[in-house]
Amino acid sequence: MTLAQQVLATNDDLPIRTELPVHSGKVRSVYWLTDTDSRRLIAERGYPVPADTPLAIMVISDRISAFDCIWHGEGGLNGVPGKGAALNAISNHWFQTFKDNGLADSHILDIPHPFVWIVQKARPVKIEAIARQYITGSMWRAYDNGEREFCGIRLPEGLHRDSKLPELLITPSTKGILRGIPGVPEADDVNITRANISDNASAFGFNSVDDIARYETLLKQGFGVISDALATLDQIFVDTKFEFGYVKDTEGNDKLIYMDEVGTPDSSRIWDGPAYREGRIVEKSKEGFRQWLLNHFPDPDILLNKNRMDERLALARDNALPVEVMMDISRTYLGIAETIVGQPITLSDNPKQEITAILAEQYGLIR
Template identity: 75%
Template sequence: MSLADSVLAVNNDLPIRTDKPVHSGKVRSVYWLTEADSARLIAERGYDVPADTPLAIMVISDRISAFDCIFHGEEGLQGIPGKGAALNAISNHWFQLFKDNGLADSHILEIPHPFVWIVQKARPLKVEAIIRSYITGSMWRAYAKGEREFCGITLPEGLQKDQKLPELLITPSTKGILTGIPGVPEQDDVNISRADLEANWQAFGFEKPADIDLYEKLLKEGFGVISKALADIDQVFVDTKFEFGYVTDRNGNSKLIYMDEVGTPDSSRIWDGAAYREGKIVENSKEGFRQFLLNFFPEPEIMLDKNRMPEREALARDTALPLSAMMDVSKTYTGVAEKVTGRKVELSANPKAEIIEILKNQYGLVD
């Protein structure tokens, strides 16, 4: 098995039966099933959803994105070995822990393969739910320049870089470009305050004003569950992004759930506990890859300046990163997954062929 063969880089070309365009994001691709296949699976598999719920197959990839670009490596490596399986394994673990702790369900109905989720259609909140326990990254850069107010919250004077914050900080931002909301610029990823959410709860996708409290409660409790479990393996949960949405259960009740992914090295910062106690930061998340890119390219400003996007895209397209760097990222992702789940991440010789075989023979979704 060559290393390149074990990587699933292209995940939007599987022969899964669908009558809608495949939606492909930076890492995952979503195949919406036909009405007939959705209804059949709900009946056959006994999912706790209304009989007419649209279902999708969500396939993760091993692609690595940073600074809004997809990067590749030497020797034809179009992604990070083990990354997709590691991300799914970590999310699956946390979603189950949330359920065990009575927090909330997720959009996942079944996991047919380490790269694949069967999910129900959710009505997503238009909020990137970001929660922080330490001051670092972009927040620290802004604080160091004198900013003290973040998303309507005023931070105290005298904080140091990478210091634990006095309390958990919720710093949401817009998900997608929202129009017509007073005081919220019409661009993606704009910081918003609790007051913005309260004044415009419907525009942000909340079904009732009280659900703002519920979203904050689930955000804090979810962070707490992951933080405690990571502390048990001497890892520091620094900050993370959650996404929420509504689904309807079999009885027609609407409920707020966790969706997308949670607590992964892609959506979170995770630090090594022993190193942090010695005053050093050892990243066990994608942040380490971002730092590598800033040190690797002669002009790091290109990565940080949104106005230089064409140059950034050219660098990502034309540069095969060293194999050693790609494998370092692989070790980070699989290492976190194995610590969290207690199980080894196995590299598949041909993940795409495996996925097709399972979805064809066990689920009847491939012609």
């Protein structure tokens, strides 16, 4: 089997029984189960949710996205070997660590396969919850250009690139395009302040103003748990994005949970501790790939300027990246995953076949 065949690039064509269109995002595809199958699994498996809770199968892929584009390699390599398994393994590890530390639950009910989650339906909070412990990336570029206020928070003078911030900063942005909120531009991924959120709590999807403080607490606690754990591995948790949502508990009450993924190389920056102490930045996340793209193409403004999205999409579509670049990403993802979970990540020769067999034999979900 070739390298390209081992990669799970297309994950929206599995024969999972569903009556709704498959939703395919940048990395994951979501199959909503029928009401009959959802109720059956809840009863058979004893999932701690109300009997009428809609369930979904969430299948990760090995696709690699950066700057809102999907990239591919030479020789039909349409993903990064091991990336999906690494991402899920890391998220599973942190979600379990959060539970062990008494933090909130996640939307995951079951993990049938390293590429697959069974999740309960959640109502997402419309915020990209971002926490930063170091000044780097876009924040550093803005600071270096003279900006001092970020999401309503004023930073002091005299900060240096890649240095630790005086305190953990929460710099939220919008998730999706939100309309009709005073002071918030109608665009995806725009920075917002705490005042924006508290003045418009329901528009952002919060049940109450009190839940804003709850999300901030969970963000700080989650960041702290991951940061402390990585520090014991001599790795630095630089910044991250969390997502939150509401699900129903067994009594039918709403509860705020962590959702999507947490602490992964896709959603976070992680730096190597020994290299940082030597004055070097060694990325253990997607940021290294982003920097490679910025250095590789002659006009990096295409990747940074949202007004040039058509050119950016063409750049990703028309340029097959060297296989060695894709394999370097693979080594980064698998390396940090194995460091975090403490054991090797086992890769599948034929993930689609495995997933289909498990969901057929153990869950009865294949049409």
